[in-house]
Amino acid sequence: xxxxxxxxxxxxxxxxxxxxxxxxxxxxxxxxxxxxxxxxxxxxxxxxxxxxxxxxxxxxxxxxxxxxxxxxxxxxxxxxxxxxxxxxxxxxxxxxxxxxxxxxxxxxxxxxxxxxxxxxxxxxxxxxxxxxxxxxxxxxxxxxxxxxxxxxxxxxxxxxxxxxxxxxxxxxxxxxxxxxxxxxxxxxxxxxxxxxxxxxxxxxxxxxxxxxxxxxxxxxxxxxxxxxxxxxxxxxxxxxxxxxxxxxxxxxxxxxxxxxxxxxxxxxxxxxxxxxxxxxxxxxxxxxxxxxxxxxxxxxxxxxxxxxxxxxxxxxxxxxxxxxxxxxxxxxxxxxxxxxxxxxxxxxxxxxxxxxxxxxxxxxxxxxxxx
Amino acid sequence: xxxxxxxxxxxxxxxxxxxxxxxxxxxxxxxxxxxxxxxxxxxxxxxxxxxxxxxxxxxxxxxxxxxxxxxxxxxxxxxxxxxxxxxxxxxxxxxxxxxxxxxxxxxxxxxxxxxxxxxxxxxxxxxxxxxxxxxxxxxxxxxxxxxxxxxxxxxxxxxxxxxxxxxxxxxxxxxxxxxxxxxxxxxxxxxxxxxxxxxxxxxxxxxxxxxxxxxxxxxxxxxxxxxxxxxxxxxxxxxxxxxxxxxxxxxxxxxxxxxxxxxxxxxxxxxxxxxxxxxxxxxxxxxxxxxxxxxxxxxxxxxxxxxxxxxxxxxxxxxxxxxxxxxxxxxx
Numbered sequence: 001x002x003x004x005x006x007x008x009x010x011x012x013x014x015x016x017x018x019x020x021x022x023x024x025x026x027x028x029x030x031x032x033x034x035x036x037x038x039x040x041x042x043x044x045x046x047x048x049x050x051x052x053x054x055x056x057x058x059x060x061x062x063x064x065x066x067x068x069x070x071x072x073x074x075x076x077x078x079x080x081x082x083x084x085x086x087x088x089x090x091x092x093x094x095x096x097x098x099x100x101x102x103x104x105x106x107x108x109x110x111x112x113x114x115x116x117x118x119x120x121x122x123x124x125x126x127x128x129x130x131x132x133x134x135x136x137x138x139x140x141x142x143x144x145x146x147x148x149x150x151x152x153x154x155x156x157x158x159x160x161x162x163x164x165x166x167x168x169x170x171x172x173x174x175x176x177x178x179x180x181x182x183x184x185x186x187x188x189x190x191x192x193x194x195x196x197x198x199x200x201x202x203x204x205x206x207x208x209x210x211x212x213x214x215x216x217x218x219x220x221x222x223x224x225x226x227x228x229x230x231x232x233x234x235x236x237x238x239x240x241x242x243x244x245x246x247x248x249x250x251x252x253x254x255x256x257x258x259x260x261x262x263x264x265x266x267x268x269x270x271x272x273x274x275x276x277x278x279x280x281x282x283x284x285x286x287x288x289x290x291x292x293x294x295x296x297x298x299x300x301x302x303x304x305x306x307x308x309x310x311x312x313x314x315x316x317x318x319x320x321x322x323x324x325x326x327x328x329x330x331x332x333x334x335x336x337x338x339x340x341x342x343x344x345x346x347x348x349x350x351x352x353x354x355x356x357x358x359x360x361x362x363x364x365x366x367x368x369x370x371x
Numbered sequence: 372x373x374x375x376x377x378x379x380x381x382x383x384x385x386x387x388x389x390x391x392x393x394x395x396x397x398x399x400x401x402x403x404x405x406x407x408x409x410x411x412x413x414x415x416x417x418x419x420x421x422x423x424x425x426x427x428x429x430x431x432x433x434x435x436x437x438x439x440x441x442x443x444x445x446x447x448x449x450x451x452x453x454x455x456x457x458x459x460x461x462x463x464x465x466x467x468x469x470x471x472x473x474x475x476x477x478x479x480x481x482x483x484x485x486x487x488x489x490x491x492x493x494x495x496x497x498x499x500x501x502x503x504x505x506x507x508x509x510x511x512x513x514x515x516x517x518x519x520x521x522x523x524x525x526x527x528x529x530x531x532x533x534x535x536x537x538x539x540x541x542x543x544x545x546x547x548x549x550x551x552x553x554x555x556x557x558x559x560x561x562x563x564x565x566x567x568x569x570x571x572x573x574x575x576x577x578x579x580x581x582x583x584x585x586x587x588x589x590x591x592x593x594x595x596x597x598x599x600x601x602x603x604x605x606x607x608x609x610x611x612x613x614x615x616x617x618x619x620x621x622x623x624x625x626x627x628x629x630x631x632x633x634x635x636x637x638x639x640x641x642x643x644x645x646x647x648x649x650x651x652x653x654x655x656x657x658x659x660x661x662x663x664x665x666x667x668x669x670x671x672x673x674x675x676x677x678x679x680x681x682x683x684x685x686x687x688x689x690x691x692x693x694x695x696x697x698x699x700x701x702x703x
Contacts, residue, residue, distance in 0.1 A: 076556045
């Protein structure tokens with residue numbers, strides 16, 4: 001059975017006792033892609049990984065790897081390998097033996113093992129440390145051994161379970177790039193689990209956002225960030241401002257690429273908003289705006305419609321500056337701008353009156369389900 | 372082990388004084404006596420001689436020695452084969468049952484092992500429990516006795532020593548990171564090969580500790596062969612005991628035998644220590660090795676000094692304290 005998908009989860013559910021870890025989940029993973037399962041702890045992302053690796057059996061539904069049903073195939077018989085959280089390197093074996101373990105289990109001839117292991121170690125830059133024990137390596141080096149130990153088996157799919165959680169910030173950034181490059185170079189499908197949204201956006205071809213045992217959205221990092229399909233995704237991935245509003249009437253769109261346009265009341269002002277979604281007159285809505293999508297001007301320069309408010313705080317972040325604004329309606333917003341000392345429009349001092357607008361069409365409009 | 376707590380220092384000092392008075396000094400006396408002449412009236416005369424050791428070089432003593440060695444090795448092997456699966460299941464049992472299972476192992480210690488050895492007679496004797504069981508299973512048609520045989524002695528030794536095998540192995544299995552087992556499975560090892568390549572090597576320190584804890588006493592537990600073996604074939608333990616208790620005691624001969632035994636045990640322990648050193652030196656990098664060796668030797672030293680108390684007491688301590696206590700052993 002030839003398929004574009006290397007892994008297919010069909011109608012998967014998983015219960016631990018009476019606790020539901022996964023509600024019916026469908027997920028298809030393409031051959032060669034870098035896909036990330038993103039969500040808060042307890043969302044079921046690690047459970048999906050363990051269902052693929054074979055350490056858990058689904059309570060319902062089917063797991064297919066390479067077109068074959070593998071529900072009852074034990075981990076050691078599956079052609080997938082895992083990079084474990086905290087690496088789980090064998091402490092009594094040196095680096096070479098750790099990496100060679102999988103090949104030895106396959107009963108590969110010794111000379112071939114040696115060649116493959118040394119080749120793999122040179123790919124991850126550890127050929128000089130083959131004789132060391134894991135306890136004698138730094139965190140980043142252990143991480144590389146863990147990756148080499150899994151990849152050397154040339155798996156159909158490589159599973160990575162929060163592999164960077166033990167690394168410091170700088171090393172983490174560095175390893176993110178390294179892994180991404182390695183994936184491109186090897187062409188192996190990577191399934192990556194993390195709770196760090198920045199990591200997910202930076203590394204993946206596709207991101208699967210999960211919450212409470214369900215998939216909330218699957219899409220490219222850009223789609224996830226710019227077109228969140230619900231409030232959970234919007235608020236979990238990146239910072240976002242949520243404005244309350246109500247649809248007043250449908251109007252003709254003045255933008256070429258959006259389907260629908262509406263006149264809407266947003267925080268007491270009348271704006272035209274754009275969306276691919278269909279709304280009715282009187283619908284309560286949330287208007288979602290990323291901090292970097294907000295535009296600030298001094299109030300007297302503002303062109304109607306705008307939201308009036310005052311700056312309450314500015315946080316200098318080097319290249320950018322975060323500006324906290326309290327609207328006259330009481331709502332607090334965060335705007336992010338490139339830091340520019342000579343900015344004519346604004347000097348970012350607390351108490352300064354500002355007019356807040358946004359680039360027309362960059363807003364995301366969702367039905368307010370709580371209203 | 373470095374500690375600044377004065378109370379703990381005081382405690383260690385007390386233990387050290389205890390060991391000096393009740394272990395070191397008596398052993399020194401024993402060593403001295405082994406070089407003295409025997410005497411009917413005052414037991415020994417302080418004349419230096421090597422005669423006692425020469426008297427031991429006889430075929431009958433060598434038989435006693437090899438018989439004892441063989442019995443102790445077999446008893447250790449039985450304990451290992453029975454104790455390892457037991458300890459493994461124990462360490463992997465759910466946290467709710469574990470303290471109770473441990474308690475079951477410890478409870479027999481509340482009865483003197485001599486009494487428990489006598490209790491074994493009820494099981495092994497003619498028409499005893501074992502005999503009745505075999506009859507019930509139609510494996511034998513008439514009552515059988517297992518008493519006064521090597522088999523009975525082995526059963527007795529294994530039964531008495533089993534907890535000393537289980538507890539150190541339990542400790543090492545409990546410390547084993549289960550993710551390593553997952554990793555081995557993930558890399559294509561089935562349960563058998565996972566056991567051989569990962570679980571066994573990582574629990575080897577527990578196995579070694581257990582074997583030493585069982586082997587040494589098994590060599591010298593004189594009352595088990597006396598009670599269950601009927602003192603038929605003499606063993607080291609009761610041979611030594613006899614030198615001190617026979618109508619005309621021969622202290623120097625007993626002392627010489629005992630000294631030889633101590634030497635053999637010392638060699639075994641040194642051999643174990645040396646094998647650890649060699650295995651850790653195979654790695655190329657020295658600083659980390661020192662650290663590792665220190666850990667191993669500190670663990671190792673903890674065993675012969677106060678095995679019963681530290682082994683059992685530690686297992687019964689609340690988990691938190693235990694972790695704090697074992698932090699010096701440092702499992703990374």
